[in-house]
Amino acid sequence: MAVFTQVSKTEAAALLSRLNLGQLTDIEGCAGGIENTNYFVSTLRDGEPHHYVLTLFERLSFEQLPFYLHLMKHLAGKGIPVPDPAADARGEILHKLKNKPAAVVNRLKGRSELAPGASHCAQVGAMLARMHLAGQDYERSQPNLRGLAWWNETVPVVLPHLTPEQATLLQAELAYQNHVAASASYEALPRGPVHADLFRDNVMFDQGQLSGLFDFYFAGIDSFAFDLAVCLNDWCIDHGTGRPDPERSRAMREAYESVRPLTAAERELMPAMLRAGALRFWISRLWDWHLPREASMLKAHDPAHFERVLRERLEPL
């Protein structure tokens, strides 16, 4: 995990009590994650133990956060298994701790499946499609803050750290994605709230059944096809080589389409979206790797993985 900001027992207890979640019994910094400070906290309420996650947001602002937190509430209300932010007596779900924005959500059951098979991929595909449908009437709007504009801003920052060959690939792919984004097919892609980071470590399984999706803090309004591509690029890739696994890819895509069939524009642009998904995480990993932040327990992800995934996704010349 990353703990960028230390929270004392007293500070956590005061917040939990204000949210009427019970008396703090345990607090522990949690492993995994690279964006925010997360603590697992346990309480006793009416004699029963309850388990929550306390998050302090390190990059997102008080203005940006309502989009994510209310989206989680909206999806939870529609039966999608996502963390439900706890409200105070005034109904406010965004709080302040150590002068930072903070939230407390229920702790999901289960564990991440880091070596998924076709059944896991199918469950993720079907749940992603359900989530896209459930989010369609969500009224708030916020762009994907790690979308094309951010790629254009960040590529020049990371370029000095690359070999000439890597720099050529990164710039060429960015130019290609700018070109795709200006096309009529791209304009025709169905859009809505997307997770945009639904990797293996952001999904829980309990006894082989999907039990939760979390970490919505890269969500935004973007194309559903991009969201599916992000999932295919993580769940259905061989992490050793960066190569797509045909069986897992088919399982995820068919399960997605059994809930929400892809449109003609989505089918046409899926190869471009797979490249976009690889580019997005290559850029963010380069950025985290070469311009790291201070944090205890922070482990940056290897950018070379998404360079390999991108090369695999390029259509043969």
Ligand SMILES: Nc1ncnc2c1ncn2[C@@H]1O[C@H](COP(=O)(O)OP(=O)(O)O)[C@@H](O)[C@H]1O
């Ligand atoms: N609602 C939750 N239920 C259960 N575990 C959670 C929940 N939220 C976070 N976690 C745990 O905390 C870890 C880090 O959370 P994550 O949201 O991925 O952090 P970051 O935003 O820093 O990337 C996860 O890998 C998971 O183990």
Ligand SMILES: N[C@@H](CCOP(=O)(O)O)C(=O)O
């Ligand atoms: N999934 C991204 C990193 C984002 O971190 P997360 O822990 O919030 O998912 C990657 O693998 O690069």
